Amino acid sequence: MSETNTKDWVIVDSFIDVIHADIVRGRLEAEGIPAILGNRHLATAEWVWSQAMGGVQILVPLEHISEAREIIAEIDSGKFAVINEEVRQEDACHACGTTLVRKASGSWKLALFIGHFLWLPLPFRKNLYSCPKCGT
Numbered sequence: 001m002s003e004t005n006t007k008d009w010v011i012v013d014s015f016i017d018v019i020h021a022d023i024v025r026g027r028l029e030a031e032g033i034p035a036i037l038g039n040r041h042l043a044t045a046e047w048v049w050s051q052a053m054g055g056v057q058i059l060v061p062l063e064h065i066s067e068a069r070e071i072i073a074e075i076d077s078g079k080f081a082v083i084n085e086e087v088r089q090e091d092a093c094h095a096c097g098t099t100l101v102r103k104a105s106g107s108w109k110l111a112l113f114i115g116h117f118l119w120l121p122l123p124f125r126k127n128l129y130s131c132p133k134c135g136t
Contacts, residue, residue: 008061008062008063009036009059009060009061009062010059010060010061010062010065011038011054011057011058011059012058012059012060012065012068012069012072013057013058013069013072014054014055014056014057014058015055015056015058016051016055016056017043017056018037018040018043018044018056020056021037021040021055021056021057021058022037024058024072024075025037025058027071027075027080028058028060028068028071028072031067031071033060033061033064033067033068033071034060034061034064035058035059035060035068036058036059037056037057037058037059038056038057038058038059039053039054039055039056039057040056043055043056058072093131093133093134095131095134096131096133096134098131098132098133098134101129101130101131101132
């Protein structure tokens, strides 16, 4: 990789969490685009401050900005999604054989309020799945 001045790096996208940003950074690097994460450690240490500072930012060299934005658009469209051709028995509905989907969980705003203001721990819950076809 050639020497590049840090002033030549630009923000192409930002994310709420480090994991999502790191996955996108990895895809960009797999496509040959050098990328770094800004505010990575701030997001890990102080999540609230990270959001105020713009989240976890992905920076690429100026000459790769259009290519990086195209790849990010492809990621958002689902081009790189891995589709499992075989549905495992435990992932299928027992009544009709359709692939199960995860049910929406309770209100995250209520959980945030309880955890932040009342300082009460919340119990961990298992993911609940339902069949989109027959509703079981």
